[in-house]
Amino acid sequence: MDHLARPTESTRDRSLRQRAATVIPGGMWGHQRAAAVPAGYPQFFRAGEGARVTDVDGNTYIDFMCSWGPIILGHRHPAVDAAARAQWDLGDCLDGPTEHAVILAELLVETIPHAEWALFQKNGTDATTACVTIARAGTGRRRILVAQGAYHGAVPWCSPSLVGVTAEDRAHIRTYAYNDAESLRAAAEEAGGDIAAIIVSALKHDLGKRQELPDPAFARAAREICDATGAALILDDVRAGFRLDLGGSWETVGVRPDLAAYSKAIANGHALAAVTGTERFRDAASRAFFTGSFWTGGAAMAAAVTTITELSRIDGPARIEAAGLRLRAGLAWQAERHGIEIVQSGPPAMPLVQFVGDTPEAATGEAFCREALARGVYMHHRHNMFLSCAHTDAEIDRALEATDGAFAAVAARTRRG
Amino acid sequence: MDHLARPTESTRDRSLRQRAATVIPGGMWGHQRAAAVPAGYPQFFRAGEGARVTDVDGNTYIDFMCSWGPIILGHRHPAVDAAARAQWDLGDCLDGPTEHAVILAELLVETIPHAEWALFQKNGTDATTACVTIARAGTGRRRILVAQGAYHGAVPWCSPSLVGVTAEDRAHIRTYAYNDAESLRAAAEEAGGDIAAIIVSALKHDLGKRQELPDPAFARAAREICDATGAALILDDVRAGFRLDLGGSWETVGVRPDLAAYSKAIANGHALAAVTGTERFRDAASRAFFTGSFWTGGAAMAAAVTTITELSRIDGPARIEAAGLRLRAGLAWQAERHGIEIVQSGPPAMPLVQFVGDTPEAATGEAFCREALARGVYMHHRHNMFLSCAHTDAEIDRALEATDGAFAAVAARTRRG
Incomplete structure (x- = not known):
């Protein structure tokens, strides 16, 4: 498989891990914490180009994580990158915003049907937290309804971990089951007059679980409850935004939010987040206080303008979906041919591949990914993967050569028992 | 004053403000919200170089805000920028960290006496919030003692605004008076066994108030209370970090924290934040969950390594202090000569200039800054200013020509008044 390769020795990665173990808690934090990286996977990277990433030992992989979404x-x-560079060459972090803040806000308002304004930040968590604050400011209420198991960020009100979190951090958070309109109605009723917002993910993409697209009836119920109670419907489009539909991921089910949170793919890897909202919440958004030292930086906003313009020009979501469908069809056929039962879930642009009968930790999935990695393909066994416009037919077909070998290895392992 | 100039017409700024009024709540958010920009000040910027910034209308100013600290x-x-560019040219946001994460963590551990580990984020608020979470995780307690009026970020637990904030967001926050050891002791006693942390700013730099350096006796009391109770001493060094002392701003008073939050100047304008901590909190830091889509990006970390190395090579803090002292001496002499009483407070690197007898909104200070702006100098009347290594004697002397004119104008106004 020409220059895609997996080394027998990952010397530099091992040395960096040893050094990181001394100066970084747990060797790395968050998604990337050393304990969470599957055995055999590289932890440290050096470069990326198109659909490929290269680790610190010089091994290049076809990348199905897209930096966990941004690419x-x-x-x-x-x-x-030229758009970002043009601003970097003038200066990025200045005493105030650049014109790109206005140009990007105008572009979002033009591109996203519900959006009548936008504001910008750095992290997805900044955006989801701001949506909650704006919803509370706009409604004068407190209760936020969140889907059980949904990921909305890494601060106390929403973190998947309770370490260092107090009960009060979640005093006004109540849960419902995604795609279950009845449970949502029950949670709204229980909140009574104190319902500030319902927050929904673009789809159900809980770690390690089969993904679910939003049920249109559920989406409509969420909209109806918000309309009836005056609560804000918040779409957390951080993970899926711009990948499924440039107008927002719930355009696919015909339901529009009052507030939406974007980040990840908005600037093709440049650090940026955005909140968009309707006229009704403009005043609340202007009264609440949001700021960050680097939030007015122009380079990432210039990158976002070019990213969204280019996605629109080439119909990026359609391209990415086609790439995902090609991968899905190939994997399905390969699995069948090797006598392995798999479940592929989620939108083609954000696939999850699971093995029927696998352990809760997805041991078979992990083994499959390790075999794919050895053949030059970087995948994930529990987190949804991401495709990009750089996943051409040729790249997908190249990846499928690797996955065919990986399925064969898994089948052999299974036969050995 | 050669090419430093102030236009009679700020055409482009006005046009961008009009457009922003439509698509951005309040015309701009946070620090930069349109309502907070003094009349006559530009809101939008185009470029920076050395000690100077240029607004969208092409007017260049000697910059005493340094992008609100980062520069x-x-x-x-x-x-x-070359260090950042070397990584940008390879790819910034990849599937995992680059080697710069390890190199930077090693450099911080080497540079900051209390630091035995580091982790990285994007916003100052990310870092202060993580410190609080780590302190709670490490102590199993909840109460956080915060100085009245201190700024520690822009999320509900610490935001200067209560808009959209619930009472529970601050359930375990109690206040003390900065530099008042007795009030700190009383707050600690009141917390009883539930004290997780005392958070301190590097100095008292509350908006619009005379700044205060930390009283060494107060700093020692904070350390003693933490040692006696097992609470974490958190130094919020986001605003002052690397400007006063490369080892942390409380090295100046000989007191070391357990956890510290950095951002702003750490990478000379590239978006980055860091938490450093002692061995005692390493396990808590590895158990708590922190992540962000762009947090492993290598370019800002490479920029930080070069920033800190360069600051160390040229003794940046000493240079910046010398520049600040030159400015302070010049302003003091000018004010005296114009018969105007001013108070200059805070460290020379982060000065605040106030006019005796001014209104609470600092109307005279604002008038002074506007006159300075018209003469090519960008200052702030209520927020501390920032100097940098680019503020050479020549730049300071140039700025003082402008402030002399500004004092003259204020004196004339006072005489008329």
């Missing part, structure tokens, strides 16, 4: 046009997209 | 070596420092 949507391909690593180091020339036009996007 | 410490000067705008577009060539070595820092």
Whole structure:
């Protein structure tokens, strides 16, 4: 498989891990914490280009994580990076915003049907937290309804971990079951007059669980409850935004939110987040206090303008879906041919591949990914993967050569028992 | 004053403000919200270089805000930007961290006496919030003692605004008076066994108030209370970090924290934040969950390594202090000569200039800054200002020509008044 390769020795990665173990808690934090990286996987990376990433030992892989979502046009997209560079060459972090803040806000308002304004930040968590604050400011209420197991960020009100979190951090958070309109109605009723918002993910993409697209009836119920009670419908589009539909991921089910949170793919890897909202919440958004030292930086906003413009020009979501469908069809056929039962879930642009009868930790999935990695393909066994516009037919077909070998290895393992 | 100039017409700024009024709540958010920008000040910027910034209408100013702190070596420092560019040219946001995460963590551990580990984020608020979470995780307690009026970020537990904030967001926050050891002791006693942390700013720099350096006796009391109770001493060094002392701002008073939050100047304008901590909190830091989509990006970390290395090589804090002292001496002499009583407070690197007898909104200070702006100098009347290594004697002397005119104008106004 030409220059895609997996080394027998990952010398530099091992040395960096040893050094990190001394100076970084747990060797790395968050998604990337050393304990969470599957055995045999590289932890440290050096470069990316198009659909490929290269680790610190010089091994190049076809990348199905896209940096956990941000890369949507391909690593180091020339036009996007040129836009960022034009501002970097003038200065990025200045005493106030650049014109790109206005140009980008105008572009979002033009592109996203519900959006009548936008504001910008750095992290997805900044955006989801701001949506909650704006919803509370706009409604004068407190209760936030969140789907059980949904990921909305990494601060106390929403973190998947309770370490260091107090009960009061979640005093006004109540849960419902995603795609279950009845449970949502019950949670809204229980909240009574104190319901500030319902927050929904674009789809159900809980770690390690089969993904579910939003049920249109559930989405409509969420909208109806908000309309009836005056609560804000918050769409957390951080993970899926711009990948499924440039107008927002719930355009696919015909339901529009009052507030939406974006980040990840908005600037093809440049650090940026955005909140968009309707006229009704403009005043609340202007009264609440949001700021960050680097939030007015122009380079990431210029990158976002180019990213969204380019996605629109080439119909990025359709391209990414086609790439995902090609991968899905190939994997399905390969699994069948090797006598392995798999479940592929989620939108083609954000696939999850699971093995029927696998352990809760997805041991078979992990073994499959390790075999794919050895053949030059970087996948994930429990977190949804991401495709990009750089996943051409040729790249998908190349990846499928690797996965065919990985399925064969898993089948052999299964036969050995 | 050669090419430093102030236009009679700020055409482009006005046009951007009009457009922003439609698509951005309040015309801009946070620090930069349109309502907070003094009349006559530009809101939108185009470029920076060394100690100067240029607004969208092409007017260049000697910059005493340094992008509200991040710029410490000067705008577009060539070595820092080259380090970032080397990683950008390979790809910034990849599937995992680059080697720069390890190199930077090692450098912080080497540079900051209390630091035995580091982790990285994007916003100052990310870092202060993580410190609180780590302190709670490490102590199993909840109460956090915060100085009245201190700024520690822009999320509900610490935001200066209560808009959209619930009472529970601050359930375990109690206040003390900065530099008042007795009030700190009383707050600690009141917390009883439930004290997780005392958080302190590097100095008292509350908006619009005379600044206060930390009283060594107060700093020692904070350390003693933490040692006696097992609480974490958190130093919020986001605003002052690397400007006063490369080892942390409380090295100046000989007191070391257990956890510290950095951001702003750490990478000379590249978006980055860091938490450093002692061995005692390493396990808590590895158990708590922190993550962000762009937190492993290598370019800002490479920029930080170069920033800190360069600050160390040239003794940046000493240089910045010398520049601040030159400015302070010049302003003091000018004020005296114009018969105007001013108070200059805070460290020379982070000065605040106030006019005796001014209104609570600092109307005279604002008038002074507007006059300075008209003469090519960008200052702030209520928020502390920032100097950088690019503020050479020549730049300071140039700025003082402008402030002399500004004092004259204020004196004339006072005589008329």
